[in-house]
Amino acid sequence: MADIQKLENVASQVRRDIIRMVHAVQSGHPGGSLGCTDFLVALYGEIMEYDPNFNMDGKHEDMFFLSNGHISPLWYSVLARNGYFPTKELATFRKINSRLQGHPATHEGLPGVRVASGSLGQGLSVAIGVALSKKLNGDDKTVYCLTGDGELQEGQIWEAMMFATHHKVDNLIVTVDWNGQQIDGANDDVITLGDLEAKWQSFGWEVLHMNGNDMTAVVEGLKHAKTKTGQGKPIVILMKTEMGYGVDYMMGTHAWHGKAPNDELTAKALNQLEETLGDY
């Protein structure tokens, strides 16, 4: 049984880390980071089997790929809180000579990151390639990939979707952060995604739904998705989240997609997020 309370404690601390990281450098992307916190905390804390001594090839490990690289503060916090590198390194986020680049990169050798992301639409293809390598290696572990919803406007995503069904990449679980928002506004105002479920289904994917801001639902949803692997179809979870979840003034708007709070608003946010594991 998953210890939901423990995961929620980690999520609260991760959300504090996100706010403090973007506040410190007055840049970064808090909105999507906060919205996906429960998902990534559950994935690393409960679902995936992996070696915290980082191996680039991830053989015989579950592996995660972040395609929407701009929510890097979330990923960095989760990696640090799960032992990939010291939490104090979170203080170097977006600063010169840091391994914690604005968008994730392998170039500085940060443990946990296996490919650069940030230019959108590329991570799904990479995750598919890794999933194929696992099949060739006789490795039965699972590859996970998170994409944004606005990111689905990139054409490469649809190339990858077609490929994955044709080649039966069924050791892959993709999650779409379906918060309905992107930089310029709501998806429906920028370029509507239309019937997202029907689109993935028509491409031959196993389509699941999940509330991404309910820890119990996330854990159960990811475990359910795992039961669908190995059945000849790639799996996608359409995960409803709220951008900025956990900080009241960041919710219900796209305004905090890529903006850092000032001192006053940072204090206000931190008041809403319990310090459970100790700030870095």
Add this chain to the structure above:
Amino acid sequence: MLENLISTGKKATRDGFGAGLHEIGQQNSEVVALCADLVGSLKMQAFIKDFPERFFQVGIAEANMMGIAAGLATGGKIPYTGTFANFSTGRVYDQIRQSIAYSHKNVKICASHAGVTLGEDGATHQILEDIGMMKMLPGMTVINPCDYNQTKAATIAIAKHYGPVYLRFGRPSWPIFTPEDQVFEIGKALLLSEGTDVSIFATGHMVWQAIEAAKALAQDGISCEIINIHTIKPLDEDAVLASAKKTGCVVSAEEHQRHGGLGDSIAQLLARAYPTPMEFVAVNDSFGESGKPFELMEKYGLGVSDVIQSVKTVLKRKA
């Protein structure tokens, strides 16, 4: 030595790629191949026949192919991607930049039908900017072999080099003049013929053009040193400087735009280390067009006569 540089037959460099891919596939079970709906053009059939489980047909989706290759490399494989040079570079530049070069993935980007010698399909497909794009990427190795045998050897050699590689070759049947049993050393220029009056640094199909030009110039008593630069990056700087110092003037020859190609790399080196009169045989800021390969080479400044003219021009500038 010049008289020994003779054609022993003709085959396309892309055939050398296909043969090399098959051979490295036999030698190394980590080698995998991907293709974007151009299996026949890239001559990948032998690999696919013998190693079907290690081949991935991607369809007409080059961006996806580059990402999947990056993922396969992450998982420890050595992926070779195959499509035309145009679709291997410009079309997927950002994918190569982020997922392969910046992420230092061990992907071999194998690019056929480069340059005007692609012929009748015309300028949409005749990329002349690919060397420039690829050599600008930090950590990218750029190789442009000159004949069937060299392309085959290069295809095998790049599997033993860890890191991203751009391997460029072409469509037309072309003279074979390098040894069948050669060992390909990345980054090592090959002295094909010693000379004293001028150094010709040539890459790809233009190596044969340089040989033909040197033979004609020898009739006029002009002694050309011919150096085959199959690896444009990293450039064999020692070989370039040694020859430039010996002859005192330089001609570069490549089936590429003058901007951004091999000539640029050599000129930059010479400007820094040994300023030397230099001429460039290359396409001069122009797109190509439909036609037969040799017609196009003549029209776009890549003919044997263009090499000869450049040699004569640079000799006049020599102090």
